[in-house]
Amino acid sequence: MNTDIIIGIVVAVVVILALIVVGIVLARRRQISLTDQPDSQVTDGSKPQVDRSGGYQAGSGFSFSQGGAGTATATPPGPGPMPTVEPVLPAQERTETDGQPAVGDDASIPRDSVKRGISEINLPDSAPDTVGSAPDTVDSAPDTADSAPDTVDSAPDTVDSAPDTADSAPDTVDSAPDTEAAAPAYAAGATQAPIGEEIAPTAGRLGRLRGRLSRSQGAIGKSMLGLLGAGDLDEDSWEEIEDTLVMADLGTASTTAVVERLRTDLATNPVRTADDARTLLKRVLVDQLHPEMDRSVRALPHADKPAVILVVGVNGTGKTTTTGKLARVLVADGRRVLLGAADTFRAAAADQLQTWGERVGADIVRGKEQADPASVAFDAVAKGIDSGVDVVMIDTAGRLHTKTGLMDELGKVKRVVEKKAPVDEVLLVLDATVGQNGLTQARVFAEVVDITGVVLTKLDGTAKGGIVFHVQEELGVPVKLVGLGEGADDLAPFEPEAFVDALL
Numbered sequence: 188m189n190t191d192i193i194i195g196i197v198v199a200v201v202v203i204l205a206l207i208v209v210g211i212v213l214a215r216r217r218q219i220s221l222t223d224q225p226d227s228q229v230t231d232g233s234k235p236q237v238d239r240s241g242g243y244q245a246g247s248g249f250s251f252s253q254g255g256a257g258t259a260t261a262t263p264p265g266p267g268p269m270p271t272v273e274p275v276l277p278a279q280e281r282t283e284t285d286g287q288p289a290v291g292d293d294a295s296i297p298r299d300s301v302k303r304g305i306s307e308i309n310l311p312d313s314a315p316d317t318v319g320s321a322p323d324t325v326d327s328a329p330d331t332a333d334s335a336p337d338t339v340d341s342a343p344d345t346v347d348s349a350p351d352t353a354d355s356a357p358d359t360v361d362s363a364p365d366t367e368a369a370a371p372a373y374a375a376g377a378t379q380a381p382i383g384e385e386i387a388p389t390a391g392r393l394g395r396l397r398g399r400l401s402r403s404q405g406a407i408g409k410s411m412l413g414l415l416g417a418g419d420l421d422e423d424s425w426e427e428i429e430d431t432l433v434m435a436d437l438g439t440a441s442t443t444a445v446v447e448r449l450r451t452d453l454a455t456n457p458v459r460t461a462d463d464a465r466t467l468l469k470r471v472l473v474d475q476l477h478p479e480m481d482r483s484v485r486a487l488p489h490a491d492k493p494a495v496i497l498v499v500g501v502n503g504t505g506k507t508t509t510t511g512k513l514a515r516v517l518v519a520d521g522r523r524v525l526l527g528a529a530d531t532f533r534a535a536a537a538d539q540l541q542t543w544g545e546r547v548g549a550d551i552v553r554g555k556e557q558a559d560p561a562s563v564a565f566d567a568v569a570k571g572i573d574s575g576v577d578v579v580m581i582d583t584a585g586r587l588h589t590k591t592g593l594m595d596e597l598g599k600v601k602r603v604v605e606k607k608a609p610v611d612e613v614l615l616v617l618d619a620t621v622g623q624n625g626l627t628q629a630r631v632f633a634e635v636v637d638i639t640g641v642v643l644t645k646l647d648g649t650a651k652g653g654i655v656f657h658v659q660e661e662l663g664v665p666v667k668l669v670g671l672g673e674g675a676d677d678l679a680p681f682e683p684e685a686f687v688d689a690l691l
């Protein structure tokens with residue numbers, strides 16, 4: 188073979204090899220490594236510390252504020268309007284779906300008590316039904332025994348639970364006629380209960396909450412970063428991204444918004460490294476959580492009255508536990524707290540709340556089983572005013588058969604309480620593990636009372652942390668607190684940035 192031909196072949200082979208090498212290098216550059224960056228390695232030879240926390244930590248402690256002049260109103264979603272709030276859909280008469288717990292589910296099979304029927308309640312037409320009209324009522328209702336609400340008079344569903352503690356029943360009970368039969372019996376020790384255990388400082392608890400979001404971290408963070416890091420995204424990849432978000436319970440509105448933002452941002456700033464992908468995703472997810480929303484809990488007292496917080500939600504979602512945990516935080520913050528056990532449906536619920544009261548050093552006002560919840564709530568607030576506490580927290584029952592029953596009872600609780608003091612905060616407790624059904628519940632409650640904040644419990648037990656996005660979009664109210672475990676200190680303020688950090 189001629190030398191020229193041999194040289195030609197060698198040159199051609201070299202060129203082809205060079206092209207292959209360049210191709211491989213370029214392809215690798217487009218892939219984003221999701222392994223640890225070198226700077227996270229230790230250099231002193233010691234064993235590297237592995238953070239299995241998922242990274243959740245609230246940057247600051249709980250934020251408390253004072254309620255407005257009137258009753259609780261839905262928190263305005265920050266400076267800008269919520270972009271994609273869906274209209275609240277009309278709730279069905281029966282609200283349970285798919286066999287999941289829902290409004291009324293446990294009502295049909297109560298855990299430990301006979302079912303209490305729902306009675307018609309005739310409230311006066313002038314009863315404050317709307318946020319706007321409420322303050323007038325409050326103003327015109329002096330804090331005297333005479334001001335006991337007519338609505339309590341007409342409350343029909345009290346049962347034969349004649350008070351065995353008539354002496355200890357407060358004036359307000361005497362003045363609320365039909366509650367004679369259902370007079371709340373103050374728990375032993377109407378003065379501040381002894382603190383049963385040391386309460387960890389709120390700042391110190393955050394470390395203990397680390398690691399509770401690891402399931403959602405895998406489902407959202409790892410999957411999304413993996414997809415975004417795969418280089419150029421074709422339509423199949425975008426579909427996968429969409430599916431990932433939907434599976435994590437973000438809901439269609441949030442999913443669409445997130446995907447559109449990612450598409451737009453990627454078109455102008457393609458990601459080259461794992462850090463790029465993380466930064467982009469974090470920015471988009473945090474924005475979607477509306478960090479501008481006011482998430483402070485309105486638990487600070489007014490000049491002459493305590494703050495009033497209603498805790499509502501379907502049974503089993505964690506209302507009583509959340510009430511206890513939040514009371515604990517408030518007491519640790521130096522506040523005097525009074526608990527109202529308006530969940531009179533189940534005796535154990537009031538016992539549970541009383542135990543919390545004893546643990547944290549908060550008084551409790553409780554009624555007899557099946558007493559009128561509105562009457563108990565009224566007396567709790569009256570007692571709170573008399574004894575000069577900073578905040579009254581009322582734990583309500585959620586086990587009601589129908590939306591009408593819920594309306595009657597919860598609406599009445601709020602209206603009756605407002606005869607004494609404005610309701611500053613209505614916290615809806617939702618169980619993050621029940622998925623879409625939680626949204627069905629949320630809609631029903633939002634129709635009955637003006638929800639001002641959401642507490643998402645059991646986020647530690649789900650991979651569907653995306654429900655946070657969905658709930659906010661659906662209700663237009665902020666998630667203020669998250670439950671991350673059954674422990675007394677497993678309640679954290681919700682902070683979008685820290686939450687997203689934990690997911691990625």
Ligand SMILES: Nc1nc2c(ncn2[C@@H]2O[C@H](COP(=O)(O)OP(=O)(O)OP(=O)(O)O)[C@@H](O)[C@H]2O)c(=O)[nH]1
Nearest residue numbers: 502503504505506507508536644645670671672673
């Ligand atoms: N893992 C986990 N469990 C929780 C959380 N919050 C509450 N729970 C548990 O959920 C269960 C129900 O909580 P409760 O506080 O009794 O719920 P409830 O809504 O008051 O229920 P009723 O009194 O029946 O109306 C309890 O076993 C709690 O310990 C949470 O954030 N994480």
